[in-house]
Amino acid sequence: MTQVSPPESGLVMIEVKQLVKRYGPVTALDHISFEAKPGEIVGLLGANGAGKTTTMRILTGFMPPTEGTARIAGFDVLTDSMEVRRRVGYLPERVPVYPDMTVEGYVLFWANLRGLKNAKQRVHSVLQRFDLMDRRYKLVRSLSKGLRQRLGLAQALVHDPAVVILDEPTIGIDAQQVIEVRNTVRSLREAHTVLFSSHILTEVEQVCDRVVILHQGRVVASGSTDILSKQMKPGTHLYVALQGKKKNEIRKLLEKLDGVTGVREHEAGFVLSSDANTDLRATLSEMIAAQRLTLLEMRPMETTLEDIFLNLVGKK
Amino acid sequence: MGAIGVIVRRELGQYFASPLAYVIGAAFLILTGVQFNNDLTLSITVRPVNPALIPDFLSIILVLLAPLLTMRLLAEESREGTIELLLTAPISDTSIVIGKFLGAWIYYTFLLLLTLPYQIILINVASPDLAHTMAAHLGIWLYGGACLAVGLMFSAMTENQIVAAFLSTITLLTLYMGESVGQIVANVDLAAFLFNLVLRGHYAPSFAVGVVRAEDIVYFAGMIVIMLYIAIRLLESRRWR
Numbered sequence: 001m002t003q004v005s006p007p008e009s010g011l012v013m014i015e016v017k018q019l020v021k022r023y024g025p026v027t028a029l030d031h032i033s034f035e036a037k038p039g040e041i042v043g044l045l046g047a048n049g050a051g052k053t054t055t056m057r058i059l060t061g062f063m064p065p066t067e068g069t070a071r072i073a074g075f076d077v078l079t080d081s082m083e084v085r086r087r088v089g090y091l092p093e094r095v096p097v098y099p100d101m102t103v104e105g106y107v108l109f110w111a112n113l114r115g116l117k118n119a120k121q122r123v124h125s126v127l128q129r130f131d132l133m134d135r136r137y138k139l140v141r142s143l144s145k146g147l148r149q150r151l152g153l154a155q156a157l158v159h160d161p162a163v164v165i166l167d168e169p170t171i172g173i174d175a176q177q178v179i180e181v182r183n184t185v186r187s188l189r190e191a192h193t194v195l196f197s198s199h200i201l202t203e204v205e206q207v208c209d210r211v212v213i214l215h216q217g218r219v220v221a222s223g224s225t226d227i228l229s230k231q232m233k234p235g236t237h238l239y240v241a242l243q244g245k246k247k248n249e250i251r252k253l254l255e256k257l258d259g260v261t262g263v264r265e266h267e268a269g270f271v272l273s274s275d276a277n278t279d280l281r282a283t284l285s286e287m288i289a290a291q292r293l294t295l296l297e298m299r300p301m302e303t304t305l306e307d308i309f310l311n312l313v314g315k316k
Numbered sequence: 317m318g319a320i321g322v323i324v325r326r327e328l329g330q331y332f333a334s335p336l337a338y339v340i341g342a343a344f345l346i347l348t349g350v351q352f353n354n355d356l357t358l359s360i361t362v363r364p365v366n367p368a369l370i371p372d373f374l375s376i377i378l379v380l381l382a383p384l385l386t387m388r389l390l391a392e393e394s395r396e397g398t399i400e401l402l403l404t405a406p407i408s409d410t411s412i413v414i415g416k417f418l419g420a421w422i423y424y425t426f427l428l429l430l431t432l433p434y435q436i437i438l439i440n441v442a443s444p445d446l447a448h449t450m451a452a453h454l455g456i457w458l459y460g461g462a463c464l465a466v467g468l469m470f471s472a473m474t475e476n477q478i479v480a481a482f483l484s485t486i487t488l489l490t491l492y493m494g495e496s497v498g499q500i501v502a503n504v505d506l507a508a509f510l511f512n513l514v515l516r517g518h519y520a521p522s523f524a525v526g527v528v529r530a531e532d533i534v535y536f537a538g539m540i541v542i543m544l545y546i547a548i549r550l551l552e553s554r555r556w557r
Binding site: 057060061062063064082085086088090092094096097098100101105109110112113114115155 | 318319322323326329330333334396397398399400401402403404405406407555
């Protein structure tokens with residue numbers, strides 16, 4: 001079996017063009033396009049059901065697209081599936097393990113299945129890399145979730161693939177392990193092209209060079225992560241609940257305030273939006289005092305992924 | 317080592333690592349041991365020993381045994397999600413199915429070898445027709461292969477092991493005694509035709525009496541090939557769903 005060749009420079013490692021996937025009447029992916037160059041870490045950001053897993057499954061050759069093309073290192077996932085599979089290391093969202101195997105046996109199984117020549121040596125080197133060498137004779141069933149995640153990464157990297165595809169590798173593990181996994185992903189940059197999916201905004205910002213934001217099967221934004229953090233963080237949000245006047249009167253007063261860029265109803269009060277460098281609290285409390293209103297509640301709101309999507313989808 | 321070899325080794329490891337394999341092995345020995353003991357007792361006074369004793373017995377219990385041995389093969393991979401890694405590894409669907417099948421067949425061969433001591437005892441206390449014994453064992457080995465292929469096919473169909481076992485038991489039962497329909501319709505031609513379709517029709521009149529016929533070998537081999545082909549197609553279809 002052929003060994004995985006090092007990525008050629010200048011080549012696009014992952015190329016997705018107008019990809020469509022339909023499950024019967026449901027369109028999971030709607031003409032998405034993006035690409036990744038060698039050594040890049042590209043993040044797929046999106047809520048559950050946005051199409052992240054479907055995109056990855058198409059790229060790994062697990063399922064075919066309905067329309068469009070996807071290429072890995074220049075090989076089409078449909079027509080050159082074997083070449084693609086040789087070059088891809090894949091960690092699905094739920095780390096698939098054989099509980100009855102030992103840690104070493106499990107990684108060795110995948111190394112042998114991929115026909116690696118110096119399988120044992122490769123296995124030991126990835127086990128060492130993920131700090132699993134001491135546990136190599138342990139049964140997989142006895143591993144904690146975080147260790148299983150590392151085992152999954154070892155499996156995905158044992159054949160030193162040009163492209164590594166990781167489907168939400170930080171889901172369901174504790175904070176310390178999340179940091180480890182993020183560091184690992186960052187360390188892959190030198191030798192691999194990485195496609196990394198997540199629904200956590202800050203994580204993608206920290207780990208990835210570029211990001212593709214998916215929403216309901218469409219790319220709503222893509223670009224470098226700096227751009228993302230500047231453009232997509234729509235200032236600050238403040239939640240206030242006031243009493244003393246009718247709701248629409250309060251709304252009008254809030255809209256008139258200096259620095260307020262948007263008002264929307266939320267729970268029993270309103271969410272005020274403003275630019276990132278404006279603090280609304282002072283003007284707000286002055287207004288409350290002047291209008292003799294009662295302040296029931298005031299708290300800052302986190303910028304959620306949902307807000308960003310709403311923002312982006314709203315713009316489109 | 318090719319992909320098929322890697323999968324065979326993993327399957328054998330799985331059989332021998334799980335307690336179920338030993339429970340099946342023990343149950344198998346108890347059941348065949350009782351049969352053998354009874355036959356030996358009868359042979360002292362009533363009639364000569366049956367050289368095809370163990371194969372005859374197996375031809376019935378394989379209906380239950382084969383689904384037990386095969387239900388996990390692909391259904392478990394689907395349920396645990398490991399199928400996603402298998403199908404994205406650079407190996408063909410054919411090697412996955414053949415590897416799984418060979419793993420099960422080799423384990424079944426191991427079970428068959430466990431009955432070897434009976435034959436040794438028999439040779440020492442009686443003078444059995446060895447050619448007859450060997451023909452019957454060859455027959456039941458192929459018969460078993462066909463049953464396992466049916467089980468594997470159903471394991472490829474669902475991710476629920478119980479459903480896989482149930483469907484293969486029903487199918488094997490039909491294949492075992494389907495010809496009894498011929499007795500109801502009272503049509504000799506139809507009965508003969510049905511008898512040629514079922515598993516027993518290619519074991520009872522030939523291998524069991526020490527006759528090796530090409531048509532029976534072709535029947536079992538053909539059944540294995542067809543079932544594995546369907547299993548490969550079913551596995552492929554996962555990519556298209």
